[in-house]
Amino acid sequence: MALPGGPEDFDPGTARERTELAWSRTAISFAAVGGAILKTSMAAGLVVLAISIPIWSLRRLLSAAATTAARPRQLLLVTVTVTAVSLVALVVALLGHTAR
Amino acid sequence: MELSSEPCGPDRDAEPDRDAEPDARFTFANERTFLAWTRTALAFVIAGLGIVQLLPPFPGVPWGRHLLGVPLIVLGGVIAMVGYGEWAHNQRALRRREPLARSVLPRILAVTIAGLAIVSAVVLLLSAILKP
Numbered sequence: 001m002a003l004p005g006g007p008e009d010f011d012p013g014t015a016r017e018r019t020e021l022a023w024s025r026t027a028i029s030f031a032a033v034g035g036a037i038l039k040t041s042m043a044a045g046l047v048v049l050a051i052s053i054p055i056w057s058l059r060r061l062l063s064a065a066a067t068t069a070a071r072p073r074q075l076l077l078v079t080v081t082v083t084a085v086s087l088v089a090l091v092v093a094l095l096g097h098t099a100r
Numbered sequence: 101m102e103l104s105s106e107p108c109g110p111d112r113d114a115e116p117d118r119d120a121e122p123d124a125r126f127t128f129a130n131e132r133t134f135l136a137w138t139r140t141a142l143a144f145v146i147a148g149l150g151i152v153q154l155l156p157p158f159p160g161v162p163w164g165r166h167l168l169g170v171p172l173i174v175l176g177g178v179i180a181m182v183g184y185g186e187w188a189h190n191q192r193a194l195r196r197r198e199p200l201a202r203s204v205l206p207r208i209l210a211v212t213i214a215g216l217a218i219v220s221a222v223v224l225l226l227s228a229i230l231k232p
Contacts, residue, residue: 068121072188
């Protein structure tokens with residue numbers, strides 16, 4: 001069943017564009033986590049901040065190829081990265097300085 | 101509504117039970133859902149870090165910030181992994197023209213947020229009672 005009247009019926013390019021914007025927001029979210037970690041651990045914060053650059057570049061790569069096959073490895077990599085970032089944040093939370 | 105029978109896909113003439121590439125719009129929509137859960141996971145990590153690092157300590161409950169913040173950070177990692185699993189599952193269902201399964205993530209989210217609200221209330225009450 002088609003989705004009648006949806007904006008994507010008039011302009012299928014919007015799906016691609018919205019997905020690119022979603023990647024942008026995700027890259028910005030990585031930068032935000034990096035900024036939050038920066039406060040406690042300069043090195044770890046800079047590493048997480050730098051991760052937002054390859055995430056940003058995935059945006060073009062994946063919007064060019066709309067197939068299933070082009071995706072699993074990249075998305076799995078993003079997942080592994082988020083999990084690693086949460087582990088870093090856990091270490092920072094448990095060992096870092098807290099407000100007094 | 102069965103999203104999987106979209107007629108505009110490149111393989112629209114394929115047999116219904118055959119594995120075939122879905123309409124690109126569905127692939128993009130599934131990817132955006134995955135990315136939205138990824139951002140949710142990152143937001144949980146930020147929230148957990150913020151609680152542990154930025155809040156002043158609860159008087160009388162020195163471990164209160166860690167009790168609230170650490171589960172949020174762990175949940176961030178869990179949401180990211182479950183989000184990927186659901187992306188893969190949904191993409192497979194789209195390829196096979198099968199109905200999409202219901203997501204477990206909203207339930208995980210609701211249960212954890214409700215649990216954290218209760219723990220927050222307990223920590224605040226304990227802090228009010230134990231305040232030196």
